[in-house]
Amino acid sequence: TQLLEQSPQFLSIQEGENLTVYCNSSSVFSSLQWYRQEPGEGPVLLVTVVTGGEVKKLKRLTFQFGDARKDSSLHITAAQTGDTGLYLCAGFFGNEKLTFGTGTRLTIIP
């Protein structure tokens, strides 16, 4: 089983601040996804990245796929309370099943 490490595990910041969370593996991803999960709900897909070095933006969220396709980051600009949730990365290694990271639990303080 491939391992995805997410850091930090917990993050609590003031509204309006910027933040970055990370997803790392020792293996190469064929593709990687980021999800957000709110309490009592299932994860919801935010983005899929496929190409090394790829950058995708979703409003205030910027997703970057590492050049070597072993890591990814999610940067949030001017965090809002609605960004609170569990952020999960999930990667495909070759043609195997999707493997999830352990998640970063983000709390935005008003």
Place this chain on the structure above:
Amino acid sequence: DVKVTQSSRYLVKRTGEKVFLECVQDMDHENMFWYRQDPGLGLRLIYFSYDVKMKEKGDIPEGYSVSREKKERFSLILESASTNQTSMYLCASSLEQVPVSGNTIYFGEGSWLTVV
């Protein structure tokens, strides 16, 4: 909108009971998945199915079985529930097995199972 519906949101069962968790999707997706989610462990794949009557073991299949008699329905079965199966169970479906840009995996809202 795609909808993945898990019939039971909260269940409390006794050790040794047989438990059925039902999942239905309305988008004619080929692939369906069952995960369990535990604090600090993320989502772990129990079983998945890429077609009717087909099933594949995930990372943690022990103690579980599945059934896919119809395309839209994927059931998770705990033959004899144990306390270490207390968890949040998530069902998901997707059109493609391998996620590429534009392919989405849709999750249900989850079923919280407590085994006492």
